[in-house]
Amino acid sequence: MMDFENQGFEEAHLHASRGEMESLALDDDDNNSNSGNDNNPSSRSNGVSNGDGSQHHHPLSSSLPFAEIPTTDDDDPLLSSSSPHQNPNSFNSLLEPPSYADAVFRSFDGDHGKQINGHGHGAVSTSYLSPSSNYLKISVTDPQKEQDLNNSLVPGGNTFVTYLITTWTNLPEFNGTEFSVRRRFRDVVTLSDRLSESYRGYFIPLRPDKSVVESQVMQKQEFVEQRRMGLEKYLRKLAAHPVIRRSEELRVFLQVQGKLPLMKTTDVASRMLDGAVNLPKQLFGESVVAAAVDPNDVSQPAKGGRDLLRLFKELRQSVANDWGGTKPPVVEEDKEFLEKRNKMQDFEQELSNVSLQAESLVKAQQDMGETLGQLGLAFVKLTKFESEEANFNSQKVRAADMKNVATSAVKATRLYRELNAQTVRHLDKLHEYLGVILAVNNAYSDRSNALLTVQTLLSELANLNSRIEKLEAAASKIFGGDRSRVRKIEELKETMRVTDEAKNCAVREYERIKENNKNELERLDKERHDDFFGMLKGFVVNQAGYAEKMASVWETVASETSGYAATSS
């Protein structure tokens, strides 16, 4: 995964070697020959708020004059920092890996900002609704350990981490413009589950993983930081979704102090247990009791688990759909939908391939930068060695040439590092979309589940109908009527009425989900277009910009050593 998290490790490693490099005397002509039009001597190290306000001090930043200049550059809107009314075109300077603050950094994205609307960057930018200037900005900070006083069987046991969730908004349904709550990860899981239930058919952003393995393997601090970033990204994505950002669930999560007033998700086992308890009543109880099941329950997926009987029926139906000889009572008819879904599957496959290759590309760029650095270092040592006790003038000349090459190699290394950071940022969009596709798949599952429920109920109705008919036929043959059969018929008719109501409910639900799918798909297509163009352009501008800088560095060396070319054999 091209996580920002990994950047930390790479950085640490690079810091070491850079420190080494810097301890060997490099000229300050470094600063002067930082090539190109350096009119934006802005540094990342100050402009970044990681939410928790930490700044990453760079070991190299002290050696160059540009590093500590705060980002007050007017020309370049991209580099202005944390005002809430941020330019919708600004890339995520807030979530930027804050290092690489040494040599002049310049975002090359300046000229493509027009492509992006605020929605596109669901992940990180402040969200803008296009016409009115509503904003909903969220940050996750300040992880704290807390004790779970209620449930601990072991005194002083159960600790968990809470995060400070701060919201700035002018949306009317929130009472207030700035407020904070403390939430733990479990609350986020609850939020996510409730949203999935309420917003079936929507492309709901996926919450961060529970990461059980990682929580054991990683250092606590790193894990907490990783989780904090994940939560922030997730909440921001929710805030960027035009429908979900207005949801009551989200509002409650962001605003209500104390315990989260959303119904907790019980674990699967307990649900199944509840279902198992009810099952006998469903199977053997009076039909009246069975009818006491609320028809509106069908608006939720059966896999909730409490209604085992329904689960079994739907399972049977789905098997009949797949393997049975007869066509199910109602099928997915929307050809356009089917086509789009297939296209989405192809897209997903190619996208994950591209994402993989993008990772290798980033790695290759990184390796290149590292090796250049090591080469530079080796030449610096050689330079020192040759100049130390030079007996001959030719040695001194050679030492000077080597130094030239060495400093340029070191400059190139820095450029590669910056290039890579930017590349990761752009190509991360690919990863993001893989997540979006998962959300889409979930929405499509909602649809098929709803359809299955309809199909199941229709089958049941047909079943009930035929039983009634059989009974009526049998009863009519008996002279004087068959009291027990008649009673049975009445019961079945009652069941049928209830089932019919449920069916209608299910159909309504299904249609609703279909509509949601459609709207979401339209929204996605538009966003995708903008996002990907933005990504491509950003990537290209970035590559070109850094290549030009590198060319300039090497051209200087080439011209300074051009004397040797004349003596070539």
Add this chain to the structure above:
Amino acid sequence: MITTQRSPTGGGGLQSPRSPSSQPPFLSISVTDPAKMGNGVQAYISYKVITKTNLPEYQGSEKIVIRRYTDFVWLRDRLFEKYKGIFIPPLPEKSTVEKFRFSAEFIEMRRQALDTFVNRIALHHELQQSEDLRTFLQADEQTMERARSQDTGIFKKKPSDLMSIFRGVQSKVTDVVLGKEKPVEESNPEYDKFKKYIFELEDHLAEAQKHAYRLVKRHRELGQSLADFGKAIKLLGACEGDALGTAFSELGAKSELLSIKLQREAHHLLMNFEEPLKDYVRAVQSIKGTIAERANAFRQQCELAETIKLKEIDLNKMRLIRSEKMLDAEHEYEELKVEGQEATRRFETIVKLMNEEIVRFQDQKTQDMGRAFHEFAKGQARLANAIADAWRSLLPKLDSLSVS
């Protein structure tokens, strides 16, 4: 191909009083056309060595012979033995990895190194007069093969060489017996400094060369991943369709194009930067060989001086007791004295030559490295410009597609 010119300082010129004064003397060699000969385990690569000259010592103005790597090794060994004190130009190594032995890249690297090798000999004012060089450049294959096989083995060595070897062994044994195991060394602080310099230089250079080689590999890897990335993005574009699909395809195509440029630069980097560095390392290793020769010569001189002293003592004893062996002993003594002078002369020649060679070496290496750095920088600039151009050229297309 290097043309030698008569230089006013006499440093690099050919001494050839009989050559026509109208034309300056030249000796120009090229090693070309590698060809695989033989099959299986016996297979080897042969090279065409083309000599163009107007020197009278050479038969004719142009000669083409076929040589293989072991012939070059022979030449180097002969020169090393005959011209002690001179830094003999280094040869490329034998290939240790079987698979690599016949790869196009390896053969090209070797060919270039061999070409450099012979031309450096031709340029050196002493080495260029070597008879072995003439043999190498002109003899037919059979003669060459005979010369090559003759020169191995101790039996073809001259008697005096044998004697000195025996004596060397003898004195070594004596030393061990007498507990004098430490080898005799010059006590010349400046020379010591030089030796230290050479040994440390080798380490530094080897490291730089190692990273240079890795850099070549990185270029190749980046090229490969750009190719893979380009291909994958093109597939994505095909699946996407419309303007976005076209954009993806265009990007993918550019990526593939740049992959090719990277591979090309990797090769250029290998040939023009990494190989010169490797050559530098080899040169330093060759100097170590010369250092060893000087140490040998010094030791021989010392040992002979020792032996002479002892002999003198013996002789005086014999004079006193009027031994009948005295005449023989006197005779031996005189012979030893001559040998001693020889050894001293040999040693002093080496010292003198080395001093000249060191100056030449430093000068030459500054030139060689300067050129290598220039090529390196030029190549990197060229690559970076190509990358920038390729991506920049894509931007207007992207712009127009994004609004369509």
